Amino acid sequence: MIAITDVEGFYIKRSDLLQLYDKSASFERLGRKLLEHLLSEQHKFTSMLTSLKPEDRYKYILKNNPELIKRIPLQHLASYMGVTRETLSRIRKRSL
Numbered sequence: 001m002i003a004i005t006d007v008e009g010f011y012i013k014r015s016d017l018l019q020l021y022d023k024s025a026s027f028e029r030l031g032r033k034l035l036e037h038l039l040s041e042q043h044k045f046t047s048m049l050t051s052l053k054p055e056d057r058y059k060y061i062l063k064n065n066p067e068l069i070k071r072i073p074l075q076h077l078a079s080y081m082g083v084t085r086e087t088l089s090r091i092r093k094r095s096l
Contacts (some may be wrong), residue, residue, distance in 0.1 A: 005071055054083045058091045 012020075021028040046061055056083065061068055068077060078088040 049082050055091050057081045
C-alpha cells in the first residue's frame with residue numbers, strides 16, 4: 001500500500017484483533033460496524049463506476065468528494081475513476 005498524501009494509519013495483527021473480539025462484545029460490534037461501512041462504501045464506488053458515464057463520475061466525485069479533485073494528482077484521479085488521464089483532462093475542460 002502506498003499513500004499519495006499524508007495519512008495516519010493503525011495496524012493490528014489479525015490474531016490480536018480476534019482476541020479482542022473474543023474478549024469484548026463491544027469490540028466485536030465495532031468491527032462489524034466498520035466492516036459494514038467499508039462494504040457499503042465499496043458498493044457505492046462500484047455502482048458509480050459501472051452505472052455512470054465518465055463525465056457523470058467526475059460530477060459525482062466533485063459533489064461527494066471534492067477534496068479528491070484538489071489533493072490527488074490527475075493520473076491517480078483518472079485511475080480511480082477508471083478513465084485515462086487524457087479523458088479526464090477533456091472532461092475537466094468541458095466542465096469549466
